[in-house]
Amino acid sequence: MTTIEWTEQTWNPSTGCDRISPGCDNCYALTMAKRLKGMGSAKYQTDGDPRTSGPGFALATHTSALTEPLRWKKPRKVFVNSMSDLFHARVPREFLAQVFAVMAATPQHTYQILTKRPERAARILTDLCTCGTGHPAGEHFRSSMEWAATSHSPTYVPGLEHGIYHRSGWPLPNVWIGTSIENNDYARRADALRRTPAAVRFISAEPLLGPLNKVSLHGIDWVIAGGESGPGARPLDTAWVHDLIADSRAVGAAPFVKQLGTVWARDMTISGKTVAAHGDTKGGKPQYWPTELRVREYPKTGD
Secondary structure, three states: OOOOOOOOOOOOOEEEEEEEHHHHHOOHHHHHHHHHOOOOOOHHHOOOOOOOOOOOOEEEEEHHHHHHHOOOOOOEEEOOOEEEEOOOOOOHHHHHHHHHHHHHHHOOOOOEEOOHHHHHHHHHHHHHHHHHOOOOHHHHHHHHHHHHHHOOOOOOOOOHHHHHHHOOOOOOOOEEEEOOOOOOOHHHHHHHHHOOOOOEEEEEEEEOOOOOOOOOOOOOEEEEEEOOOOOOOOOOOHHHHHHHHHHHHHHOOOHHHHHHEHHHHHHHHEEEEOOOOOOOOOOOOHHHOOHHHOEEEEOOOOO
């Protein structure tokens, strides 16, 4: 399980990443990987490039983790790769196809994939539409179904031998694809997301480091906003959140305010004490927020 407000479960078939924009500067996953390496966790024993990554945070794929969702009987929202980026350049297409085969085999779950590399997501997921046409990417997906259906290893995925991929349709109805956008400099990520086949497209504006008034939300179904937390957190202007809520409403996207951040919690005083002194160091409790920011909606789906 997880304490992330907008999901219920995390699943990390890959771990590790590399920082590529200011939103990565205080990456919680990088800090956590260093701690997990020290604790001896097997997934976090290889160091990444110190210029962009860190101890225990080299990109790695984990075939042994692929079948974890098959053991979850109760339907749940699953954040895919809270400790990595599924569309990192070093995640092989063959492995991505296996991840999507598992998601196709578990339609009871809703998968939420968040990436800072939506251009690669758009290319690969468009290619996967060609399953069965002889295109290499489509063949990767088809071969992953055959692998999953016939393997007697711990990565066996039942049901795919009957063509569940084609019964489910494409894009998979239980897979949401999102991209992180921290300020206007990365508005292009929204453009790439719009080119990505997905049942639900969403933007995570966390950490929100500036206004997103140059980011078009057309074609976006869900917008998450959040201030930065932890050591070195940068400030959030609540006006940016106000504007994101209004812009979301204007295009029919569902707004979800996750938290207002460490700086806001430290600076905002309520009943003679800062919000942090009340015990909310991340500004994540809506009871302390301005009323108009207490918004936590989910996108409408075909369910």
